[in-house]
Amino acid sequence: MAEAAQMKVSDEVAITIQNMNKWYGTFHVLRDIDLTVYRGERIVICGPSGSGKSTLIRCINALEEHQAGSIEVDGTLLSSDLKNIDKIRSEVGMCFQHFNLFPHLTILENCTLAPIWVRKIPKKEAEETAMHFLEKVKIPDQAGKYPGQLSGGQQQRVAIARSLCMRPRIMLFDEPTSALDPEMIKEVLDTMIELAEEGMTMLCVTHEMGFARQVANRVIFMDAGQIVEQNEPEAFFNNPQSDRTKLFLSQILGH
Amino acid sequence: MTDTNVSFVRHEQIPPSPPPPSQSGAIKWARENLFSNWINSVLTVLALYFIIRLVMGATPWFINGVWDADSIRECRDILTAAGKETGACFAVLVDRWDHLLFGFKYPQDAYWRPTLAFILLIAAAMPALFYMYVPRKFLLGTAAYPFLAYWLIWGGSLWVPIVVAAAIIATGLVFRLVESLNVSTRTLLAGAVGILAAIGLAYLLFLGAQELRFIAGSIGSEGLRIIPFLLFWAASIFTYVFFIPMGIFVGYAIYDDAERGGLVTVVTALLAIYVMLVYLLGPVSSGLNAVIPLELQAVPSRDMGGYMLSLILGTVCVSLSIPLGILLALGRQSNMPLIKGVCVVFIEFIRGVPLITLLFVANVMLAYFMPPQSNFDLILRVIIMITMFSSAYIAEVIRGGLAALPKGQYEAADSLGLNYTQATRLIILPQALKISIPGIVNVAVGLFKDTTLVSVISMFDIVGMIRGPIQQSTDWISIYWEVYLFAALVFFIVCYGISQYSQWLERQLATDHR
Numbered sequence: 001m002a003e004a005a006q007m008k009v010s011d012e013v014a015i016t017i018q019n020m021n022k023w024y025g026t027f028h029v030l031r032d033i034d035l036t037v038y039r040g041e042r043i044v045i046c047g048p049s050g051s052g053k054s055t056l057i058r059c060i061n062a063l064e065e066h067q068a069g070s071i072e073v074d075g076t077l078l079s080s081d082l083k084n085i086d087k088i089r090s091e092v093g094m095c096f097q098h099f100n101l102f103p104h105l106t107i108l109e110n111c112t113l114a115p116i117w118v119r120k121i122p123k124k125e126a127e128e129t130a131m132h133f134l135e136k137v138k139i140p141d142q143a144g145k146y147p148g149q150l151s152g153g154q155q156q157r158v159a160i161a162r163s164l165c166m167r168p169r170i171m172l173f174d175e176p177t178s179a180l181d182p183e184m185i186k187e188v189l190d191t192m193i194e195l196a197e198e199g200m201t202m203l204c205v206t207h208e209m210g211f212a213r214q215v216a217n218r219v220i221f222m223d224a225g226q227i228v229e230q231n232e233p234e235a236f237f238n239n240p241q242s243d244r245t246k247l248f249l250s251q252i253l254g255h
Numbered sequence: 256m257t258d259t260n261v262s263f264v265r266h267e268q269i270p271p272s273p274p275p276p277s278q279s280g281a282i283k284w285a286r287e288n289l290f291s292n293w294i295n296s297v298l299t300v301l302a303l304y305f306i307i308r309l310v311m312g313a314t315p316w317f318i319n320g321v322w323d324a325d326s327i328r329e330c331r332d333i334l335t336a337a338g339k340e341t342g343a344c345f346a347v348l349v350d351r352w353d354h355l356l357f358g359f360k361y362p363q364d365a366y367w368r369p370t371l372a373f374i375l376l377i378a379a380a381m382p383a384l385f386y387m388y389v390p391r392k393f394l395l396g397t398a399a400y401p402f403l404a405y406w407l408i409w410g411g412s413l414w415v416p417i418v419v420a421a422a423i424i425a426t427g428l429v430f431r432l433v434e435s436l437n438v439s440t441r442t443l444l445a446g447a448v449g450i451l452a453a454i455g456l457a458y459l460l461f462l463g464a465q466e467l468r469f470i471a472g473s474i475g476s477e478g479l480r481i482i483p484f485l486l487f488w489a490a491s492i493f494t495y496v497f498f499i500p501m502g503i504f505v506g507y508a509i510y511d512d513a514e515r516g517g518l519v520t521v522v523t524a525l526l527a528i529y530v531m532l533v534y535l536l537g538p539v540s541s542g543l544n545a546v547i548p549l550e551l552q553a554v555p556s557r558d559m560g561g562y563m564l565s566l567i568l569g570t571v572c573v574s575l576s577i578p579l580g581i582l583l584a585l586g587r588q589s590n591m592p593l594i595k596g597v598c599v600v601f602i603e604f605i606r607g608v609p610l611i612t613l614l615f616v617a618n619v620m621l622a623y624f625m626p627p628q629s630n631f632d633l634i635l636r637v638i639i640m641i642t643m644f645s646s647a648y649i650a651e652v653i654r655g656g657l658a659a660l661p662k663g664q665y666e667a668a669d670s671l672g673l674n675y676t677q678a679t680r681l682i683i684l685p686q687a688l689k690i691s692i693p694g695i696v697n698v699a700v701g702l703f704k705d706t707t708l709v710s711v712i713s714m715f716d717i718v719g720m721i722r723g724p725i726q727q728s729t730d731w732i733s734i735y736w737e738v739y740l741f742a743a744l745v746f747f748i749v750c751y752g753i754s755q756y757s758q759w760l761e762r763q764l765a766t767d768h769r
């Protein structure tokens with residue numbers, strides 16, 4: 001097991017999800033989700049398409065509303081109250097499959113916008129922080145360009161830097177590499193591994209099983225809106241318990 | 256069977272080479288674009304024929320043009336005396352130059368005022384139009400311009416626009432203040448404002464109901480009267496039954512929303528500006544004027560005319576209808592059913608009605624609804640109508656821009672913790688407006704030309720001047736081409752300018768290199 005996975009996970013709780021249910025109209029997307037995430041934990045969520053992985057992590061920062069059960073992030077209960085939502089969102093960073101950079105702003109402006117307007121940090125300071133994180137994702141020289149001028153891998157790294165500029169305590173990733181060409185996947189994964197090594201609490205929806213083995217301390221398998229199986233990566237991959245997990249793993253690892 | 260060797264390895268890079276020289280030259284161009292096949296050739300020849308005919312016909316008319324004459328008869332005499340068959344009477348432009356520009360009633364010794372206002376307009380527009388090159392503090396000048404221009408064109412006391420500007424600034428301060436209150440104070444304030452708004456709204460609706468009864472009384476001939484009467488009584492009773500619950504509902508909504516602060520801040524600010532404009536504006540400005548008189552000869556709205564009136568209507572309506580259109584488009588997307596409903600009904604209603612009807616309503620109907628002694632300015636009425644009309648169209652254009660934005664942009668903004676106002680202002684609108692520029696400009700240019708419709712409600716804009724005082728004067732009776740060409744020219748200059756600017760702006764904003 002790689003060194004990242006051995007890093008100490010504290011027993012401080014970062015996210016508690018209890019008995020959470022969500023419907024789209026009459027369609028029951030998430031069913032009785034129970035999940036506790038400890039600070040410093042790195043969780044990989046996988047499962048077939050349409051199983052509700054994105055919906056689950058989008059509920060955590062209230063991009064989607066849940067209808068039953070509770071979600072508590074950093075001790076703040078998620079309700080329809082706008083204030084709590086803002087508080088939680090400013091502590092939870094999120095990276096999307098399609099990066100969702102702001103195309104009308106430069107890379108630097110993408111990174112400084114939220115710190116300036118949400119955290120009320122002076123522009124100068126925000127720019128210094130942004131350059132710090134852009135250096136971390138290894139593209140400080142692109143700061144003046146617009147997102148449309150960058151490759152996919154570079155854009156995703158900017159998206160990660162943009163989230164980090166808000167100094168989040170938890171990072172959510174929704175298939176960050178699945179819109180990328182193979183040769184760009186590595187550069188993004190490397191950035192994420194580095195982040196994991198620094199002890200960031202991470203929830204990643206991904207099918208990069210190499211990444212899961214190297215970084216995760218827990219792998220969660222979802223199917224049909226439920227958590228079917230969760231385990232440490234070694235046990236999960238070598239000794240899956242449920243038939244659905246076995247089938248899924250044979251499909252993605254099998255060929 | 257196969258001789259071909261599928262194995263291939265390249266050992267040398269092919270060096271880059273320049274593209275083949277593009278074939279150019281006038282003859283080649285003409286052959287490709289004008290005479291590429293026989294249909295094209297025939298069309299080219301036909302088009303050439305018509306162009307030559309047109310130019311040959313029009314040139315002597317222009318060249319022989321008479322610039323110095325006092326009437327159309329004198330002009331024709333000059334042409335006959337010179338033995339010319341055809342010729343334009345541009346003398347009308349010289350003779351009626353002032354009227355074409357300012358209308359026939361604007362005091363002559365005050366012509367410098369609208370002229371100065373026009374020059375300042377260009378200066379004041381610069382910081383807004385070229386915001387990427389002009390420092391932001393110059394926008395203060397742009398913001399001050401409307402007040403100065405109002406004073407220059409309409410005259411009267413300078414204190415009136417100054418006090419109005421002060422009231423607007425004070426309203427902004429009230430807004431900030433309420434926003435910064437802590438929650439418990441704001442809840443108290445929301446309670447007070449809620450009660451006030453409830454009473455005010457109930458009273459307004461009550462007045463509306465009275466009005467309905469008044470109209471019911473004045474409509475219809477004796478025999479047919481019963482139908483409108485019944486209708487309007489039904490409407491009145493409906494209003495009476497609903498005004499108190501409506502008031503209570505709105506009052507409660509304001510109170511209930513106190514914690515989030517949106518409604519309290521807006522309603523308090525609205526109340527503040529209402530009080531200031533209704534109760535303070537008159538006494539304060541006349542008091543200040545008594546101490547320091549800053550007065551220009553006042554010119555009433557009915558004396559405005561000519562191209563000046565077209566420009567006033569065009570500038571004011573364009574600059575009001577873009578923000579209003581943005582609000583309507585955002586409102587139409589709102590999750591709140593009431594706001595969404597109001598915006599949808601407004602947009603659909605206005606779009607379904609011809610502008611000319613709205614102008615007639617402005618001219619005739621609005622006067623009915625106003626208390627008899629109130630003298631609700633005609634230009635203001637027309638501005639309200641044209642602005643409503645074009646803002647409905649602009650709203651739909653912007654809605655298209657909003658719909659074109661990927662959902663991910665909203666989600667990214669949300670996930671970074673930006674609130675609705677910030678996300679809208681910083682992320683959504685800049686992109687949506689950029690997409691909407693061609694559509695907005697289309698509406699703006701159309702609106703500017705549509706201002707000439709006011710000539711049918713007896714306002715003397717440039718077309719109204721031509722159709723009325725110029726063509727019907729004994730001196731210039733039945734003059735036609737010269738004046739309308741002039742009107743077309745002045746409109747073309749502005750519209751072409753707007754179009755060129757918008758294309759330049761689109762190029763400036765092109766950042767997504769896809």
Ligand SMILES: Nc1ncnc2c1ncn2[C@@H]1O[C@H](COP(=O)(O)OP(=O)(O)O)[C@@H](O)[C@H]1O
Binds near residue numbers: 029047053054
């Ligand atoms: N906005 C929506 N409205 C209705 N159904 C949705 C919506 N978003 C997702 N779904 C449905 O919910 C299910 C779970 O979606 P999602 O969480 O995106 O799955 P995953 O990310 O695991 O592929 C899918 O069947 C999808 O069709």
Ligand SMILES: [Mg+2]
Binds near residue numbers: 053054174175
């Ligand atoms: Mg998904």
